[in-house]
Amino acid sequence: MSQFIQDLGKSTRTSFTKLGRSTYFLLQTISGIFSVLPRPRLLLNQMYSVGVLSFLIITISGLFVGMVLGLQGYYTLSDFGAEETLGVMVAASLVRELGPVVSALLFAGRAGSALTAEIGLMKATEQLSGMEMMAVDPVKRIISPRFLAGLISMPLLAGLFSAVGIIGGQIIGSGLLGVDEGAYWSQMQASIDFHDDIINGFIKSIVFGFVTSWIALFEGYDAIPTSEGVSRATTRTVVNSAFSILGLDFILTALMFGDH
Amino acid sequence: MVNSVSSQDNLVSVRNLTFSRGSKKIFDDISLDFKRGRITAIMGPSGTGKTTLLKLIGGQLFPDRGSIFVDGQNVHQLRRSELYDLRKRLGMLFQSGALLTDMTVFDNVAFPLREHTHLPESMIRTLVLMKLQAVGLRGARDLMPNELSGGMSRRVALARAIALDPMMILYDEPFTGQDPISMGVLVHLIKSLNNILGLTSIIVSHDVHDTSAIADYIYVLSEGRVVGQGTPEEIQQSDSEWVQQFMTGAADGPVHFHYPAKDYVDDLMSLGKRY
Numbered sequence: 001m002s003q004f005i006q007d008l009g010k011s012t013r014t015s016f017t018k019l020g021r022s023t024y025f026l027l028q029t030i031s032g033i034f035s036v037l038p039r040p041r042l043l044l045n046q047m048y049s050v051g052v053l054s055f056l057i058i059t060i061s062g063l064f065v066g067m068v069l070g071l072q073g074y075y076t077l078s079d080f081g082a083e084e085t086l087g088v089m090v091a092a093s094l095v096r097e098l099g100p101v102v103s104a105l106l107f108a109g110r111a112g113s114a115l116t117a118e119i120g121l122m123k124a125t126e127q128l129s130g131m132e133m134m135a136v137d138p139v140k141r142i143i144s145p146r147f148l149a150g151l152i153s154m155p156l157l158a159g160l161f162s163a164v165g166i167i168g169g170q171i172i173g174s175g176l177l178g179v180d181e182g183a184y185w186s187q188m189q190a191s192i193d194f195h196d197d198i199i200n201g202f203i204k205s206i207v208f209g210f211v212t213s214w215i216a217l218f219e220g221y222d223a224i225p226t227s228e229g230v231s232r233a234t235t236r237t238v239v240n241s242a243f244s245i246l247g248l249d250f251i252l253t254a255l256m257f258g259d260h
Numbered sequence: 261m262v263n264s265v266s267s268q269d270n271l272v273s274v275r276n277l278t279f280s281r282g283s284k285k286i287f288d289d290i291s292l293d294f295k296r297g298r299i300t301a302i303m304g305p306s307g308t309g310k311t312t313l314l315k316l317i318g319g320q321l322f323p324d325r326g327s328i329f330v331d332g333q334n335v336h337q338l339r340r341s342e343l344y345d346l347r348k349r350l351g352m353l354f355q356s357g358a359l360l361t362d363m364t365v366f367d368n369v370a371f372p373l374r375e376h377t378h379l380p381e382s383m384i385r386t387l388v389l390m391k392l393q394a395v396g397l398r399g400a401r402d403l404m405p406n407e408l409s410g411g412m413s414r415r416v417a418l419a420r421a422i423a424l425d426p427m428m429i430l431y432d433e434p435f436t437g438q439d440p441i442s443m444g445v446l447v448h449l450i451k452s453l454n455n456i457l458g459l460t461s462i463i464v465s466h467d468v469h470d471t472s473a474i475a476d477y478i479y480v481l482s483e484g485r486v487v488g489q490g491t492p493e494e495i496q497q498s499d500s501e502w503v504q505q506f507m508t509g510a511a512d513g514p515v516h517f518h519y520p521a522k523d524y525v526d527d528l529m530s531l532g533k534r535y
Binding site: 122125126127129130131132133134135136137141 | 315318320344345347348350352354355356358359360361371372375376417420
């Protein structure tokens, strides 16, 4: 019994210490952003590897998710004779939920894991230590540009996901199942609200980008500098990001759409 | 103040340094002096915390007790910006080279110049090529770090370490895992850079032969203490059993061949507890 209490205390302490370290790390990262701004080159390079390289997976996934929504939505809506509102259903699901959430999950798997592995290996091969000895702050030089790139890329990728998804839904809905194309677009235009739907979805994706980049970079920076340590850190990035994204999505949805 | 006097001819002085990692004491009240313009070697078996000492000197780790003065400044009392200014005047050569793997050799050597100076790109190019020429790798400027051999990475790292014309270079095991030719190249480079550029060098190594060949002064460490010190000749003739074992590489001596264990026969005959 006392062993159990000891273990409980130990693991609680470990997780709180880690939370403290990660918060301190986040503050350092954010304050490092000011030294990234005068050097847009650093940011652009990271935007490329974090954002542009995630382009393909986001586009293809968005297309398929939109196509599935088109199919499922059509069969459900046609029961009520409401298949003309397919556009609304597809767009609302994507812009409010699936766009931000699924693209963030994909982003964590594609870009987050890569960031953790990269930073972890830089640590293992003493590159971070070497930078410190060259009087270059690795947080400012390596972490902050990546963080900012993640923060900017995530909403853009979510927007892309939703846009491609809507086209996917249209291909299936009006191309294959015969929903009127004009109705698809005009119903969508009439019902999707800029503030309630698009801005809220945008806020969600910024929050997810923030959290995912933070987790990925911290896990890499905090990784035990061995091959096993880096592999475990990469796993933690994907798992913790997924939990955080889904948990935060619930909270944000409740806050945003709760009073309707 | 002891340090203000000694800092005249000692670039680095370590005073009563104690450092432990977990429950293991890495350094137990040691004091070392590193003279300006000289090559001083720290020797000792693997695991005696030689690399830790370099990290303490560079201010990456904090001692439990004691102090380290570099050029008259107490490293661990400096503010962050002062520490970074001090580090700009130190070069460190990591065992792995620690080159940035996403940049070419050229960009690696240019890295400290681009980070710390506002020199125009044409000037940076000239400087980088001069540094690379000094280590004989001007022709390798467009290679990526993964295309270099171990010896070449270390030479690139050395070119990078001298990019800002430091006052001192810290070498972490520069000879480990080198073939005889690259070893010879490195020994020659360390010696000539020290003399030509008027540097102070600290070499951490367990390579007895090559280090003795270039060091002006040697400290031998074991289990957190200095067990021998002197010029290479004095060390060779040391009457300390420990130093003799280390220098000759005898398998048994003050450092035992066997990891501490219970009696051999008892161990074999016991039924073997399962864990």
